[in-house]
Amino acid sequence: MRMGGNMGIKCAWIIGLLIQMVMAEALIDISASVNQNKVYKNQPIVLTLTVSGVDIDHYKEINLPDVSAMFSIQSTSQSSSLSSINGVVSRKKQFRYVLMPKKSGVFIIDPVTIQSKSDTFSTQPIRVVVREETTPSTQSASKPNTIPPMRSAVQLSAKKKAQMPSVFLEASVSTHNILLGDTITYSVKLYRRVSLWSSITIDQEDVPNAWQDTLETAPERVVQKNNHRFYELELLRRRIQPLSAGEQMIPPLTARFIMDPFSGERQLASLPITINVHALPTPMPQAFTGAIGAFDMQVYTPNQTPVTDSFQLKIIISGVGNLNQMRPPIIKDTTEFRAIVSPDSTANIQSNTRAFDYIIIPKISGEITVPNVEFSYLDRHTMTYHTVTSNPISFESIIPPSATISSSPIVSNDIEYLMKNGWSVSIISGLSSLQLRQYLIGFVLTGVTIWLIMVVNPWRLIRSSHTHVSKKTIQRDMARLSDAWTIQQMEQLLLDTLMVYTNYPSSHLISREVLHALQQAGVGDAIISGAIQWLKSSQQAQFSNQQESINMHSAADSLKRILLAITTKGAH
């Protein structure tokens, strides 16, 4: 029985331990590590603190040991992950600290402690050895996300060469001092020691006040840089020709790419480069067309036979210098001929020559002489101008008679004198105005619209809808018409009758309109004459201020007869 009791106690103790272990494991697990235990003085160390477990959110704080005497903290970052294994969910958090040693020696990083609700967890101490010597080039960090996001490593100095990053840009120019009219070659290269996750996007502002040509870039290659192997990729290559003297700044180029899917997009920028553009020495000869270097000139005339309307001439410039940038030698027009240079001429780099084609168009018939062609260039070594001169060229010109009025001396082939601004020219000028045309079109359209409105007369259509009432009223008034009516009342009755029974357009009695309306209504001539006469008499009586009974009597009777004729004819 005692042995059974002892066994029971032991089993309970073991079970308790196991439970505690499980419980402990179910809470938090913490560990610390460094990427390297032995580093050089200028080499950073990455201290990684890993906290894992089910309950990692329930810790109070992380207590870091004081390392300020040994290291300086360059940067910190953290990440977290979640995993589920056999139904058991666990979480892990990692804290990374980039430490830079301040001095050489052997150092102990004290344990990192973390306090949860009821317990304190700590890591093991870490021993780090920092050596005095520095490496020729050191890798800044092995983990991509500990590399600083912005590095402008261009034209590395000796100091910077000691810390060679894994990716950097380098911009360069062929020369920092050029003459105005000369060109430089600008190149930006990307050096990398790691693979990139994405393609590279570049962006750069245009160089102000300069011609620019984009040139073909070199393919990617492997190079040795400071005893390290790099992949060199030329991102941009340009030929730049400044257009004015002075300091010219080439703006930085920005390259964006993704190193790995966890760190996001990175951006690198090259440093701006300043070049000095020196003005050309003065005075410049008239024959100078921008050529800088050392050159010679030959003039060729392939066709020596008598020409009809044009003559071809070729000038070949040979030598070393800015062949592509120079302008053609000048051949000035004269009273005898006109010289046109072909816009198409390119340099032949292999033979160091450039050919310019000209067409000489004679203005007169006969022997024409193209005077000496001069070509000046600037020797960049002596900074002096040199001029090369050709021999004059003569050729025979025959111009067809249809081209000019006559082929006699130049005077008769000149343009006619100025034109006088006479009255005919002024009239034509006024009539040629497009603005006048617009005004006239507007006037015509407006006039046609008004005329159509007058012809259609919509008011008449409105009035005709009340014909039934008006006709009754008119007939009633006709029956009531007597000498007692005033002239105005009689005129109003006449007007109403005309408006209802004829196409009388006006709202007033107008003799001409009355005549037209009655004619259109088919009223007899006698009635029409009577109506016109009655109208005149009534207007006279109205303005005379005298009302004679005899006149009024005849006015009412006359009007009755007239109205009867109108209503009889117009009632259809």
Next chain:
Amino acid sequence: MAITKRFLLVLVVSSVTLGNGEQYYLNKQYDQAKSTYELALSNAPNNAAYHYNLAAVLYRQNQLIPAKIHFLESQALLPNNVNIHHNLSIINATFIDKNYAGHTPFNWHVFGLNAVVIQNIALLLMSMGILWLILRRFIFINPYLDRVGMLGVVIVSIIGGIVCIASLQLNDYGVVTDQKVSVFSGPSKTQQPLFNVHEGAEFKVLDMADHWLNIQFNNGLKGWVETVSVHIL
């Protein structure tokens, strides 16, 4: 009133500037003469004499393409002027593409009057006819005259309508201004280049698309050119 004032101002300015321009020209002060005639043209852009004289000044300054353009503008206003023909023939002789010069097939005129003048005359007559139609409703007119007037209105309307419709069919024409221009088979540089023409060549505009023109030269050749290389008259 404002129009009358402007008309008088133009008359005064033109008389002064033309006199000065002639003086500058005689004294070979071509820059001043050019400025004078350009000022005159800004006030009266349809004056043939101004275009002609400015062209003469530009010719003296050896600016042959601008000179030709202004001579052509002057010729559009006075199609039968002999002096303009003479000067154009002298200028055309200095260009490479002589076969493409001479735009007579493209210049539409009747009795020496250009299309715009004829249109404006027709519109003036139509306006007078409309005025007469409106006024006859208020003024008594002899019936015989009334009938004659109505007949005249009908005839003028028909002729005016025909003139306006016919003039709509006229093409624009222009001149090549660049030294050498490639003519393509379509309105894009990716199309096949057909041939090259040089400055001074005259053409008729058939169609337009974006900044390209479909043109035809007087020898029948057609193609597309960029508008930046040419000038439309």
